[in-house]
Amino acid sequence: MSPRPDSFGRRLLPQPVLTLAIVALWMMLQSDAGGGTLLLGLALGLLIPIFTSVFWPSRLRVFRAGAAVRLVGIVLYDILVANIAVARVVLGNTRNIRPAFVDVPLDMDDAYVATILGSIITLTPGTLTIDIDMDRRIVHIHGLDVPDPAAVIADIKSRYETPLKEIFGC
């Protein structure tokens, strides 16, 4: 299915997932969903990955849309619930909180997927990605109120890392 390295198809379409994402984004930004809009979107979707291919050393091979939709649902739900928890921390006695640094061991090799994981950690309230260390394979995170570091790690691994590995097949 996937073309040989440096084959013509690979050079023309280095990042098929990125191409699809750009076309979808372009269609969202335009108010009319006509053929001309789609054509321009396709042109951008084809050209941008080629011109930015230097920034994308690895190529996403798998993308399971169903699992991605499920992960987005989990993340949105967590943002909603955990925001209220952070609100309570902020309004309560801020001297009683236990901020802590936690190292979450990574179970993947792809730096881009790790970056997505890091972004999700930052977006969900209570945790913040400080550093992603692909050599030591850890995500260095800061928690606003961490009574139990092991629980935070287990939460991140089961809620976000496992679905991400399923989506990108790594």
Place this chain on the structure above:
Amino acid sequence: MIAEAIASLLIVTGAAFVLLGSIGLVRLPDIFTRLHGPTKATTLGVGAIVAASSVAAYAVNGDISLRELTIPLFLFITAPVSAHLIGKVALKDAAARRQN
């Protein structure tokens, strides 16, 4: 009328969470805990305000616009990057101070 009520409720909710982010910025003790406030305000706060805009647009024009969705989308992509960079610098700075 109902749409107006829903949109108002969403705006107030969103504004409340943005305010909470700012209060967190003032009340929390150090740079790492303070970083939590603003990154969260953008997620739920802006999300709710954008949802209000979608509801209002639907009530007025009767069409569902996907364009509003690109605002939280870009915010969700960019907010972690700035938080990540500030956190990384703060960590390096703290390490340098400890050595001196």
